């Protein structure tokens with residue numbers, strides 16, 4: 001018998017979903033190993049959020065099966081919900097509350113003992129201790145995202161879904177979120193994230209799948225995906241010299257000394 005512990009964190013087979021005439025998912029298969037980071041790539045409207053909503057039991061599939069943490073999303077929805085958290089495409093932070101109050105609120109909603117300690121531990125882990133007493137409305141985009149992800153970790157769910165975690169963030173804030181996600185996986189949490197950024201998948205993911213026209217058209221490690229492309233070609237490109245190169249050509253790479261030395265050597 002396959003126990004919950006041995007099963008992959010996420011297993012999806014033949015998943016289908018339509019909105020009226022619009023066939024968004026047309027037979028999606030994917031497997032996510034425990035403790036790994038899996039990136040689901042796709043252009044706008046490909047169905048990434050739809051897939052995440054089905055896996056997090058917010059939406060019912062028309063056909064196919066999906067198991068999360070060993071539980072069937074259709075028949076064991078409550079067990080799935082206990083096993084996951086979802087950080088949506090738009091932050092769920094309450095702006096009026098402080099960072100700490102946001103975390104305490106979630107810990108209370110999840111019926112955890114000692115919500116204050118849970119909040120303080122997460123603030124510490126996400127480098128938000130100093131900002132913990134400030135209203136979330138005063139946070140930068142990156143801090144808000146980190147708080148949002150921290151909120152989704154209350155109660156230590158083994159599987160977390162991040163729907164476009166860095167959309168709209170500046171490069172520095174994106175790097176902060178990437179660091180956070182890497183730390184999560186290092187602690188054994190399984191992360192399924194959706195993104196439109198290829199570099200994000202490249203930075204983070206153990207495995208990358210591309211959702212296109214309702215199906216997974218590619219699924220593999222970065223190295224495997226790179227092998228699908230034709231080998232790199234060497235091209236000769238006419239390059240305008242930089243001012244530095246012009247300068248060095250005019251005065252000589254070592255300020256004209258080579259010229260003097262050459263004369264000396266020739267003599």
Ligand SMILES: Nc1ncnc2c1ncn2[C@@H]1O[C@H](COP(=O)(O)OP(=O)(O)OP(=O)(O)O)[C@@H](O)[C@H]1O
Pocket residue numbers: 019022024042043044045046047048049050051089196
């Ligand atoms: N509730 C709904 N009713 C009707 N159509 C919907 C609904 N939700 C999504 N769609 C449509 O389904 C398609 C897939 O949407 P989805 O949000 O899953 O895409 P996505 O890959 O997450 O896109 P994005 O990158 O823009 O977030 C889109 O064409 C969208 O307009």
Ligand SMILES: [Mg+2]
Pocket residue numbers: 048049050089163
């Ligand atoms: Mg989406």
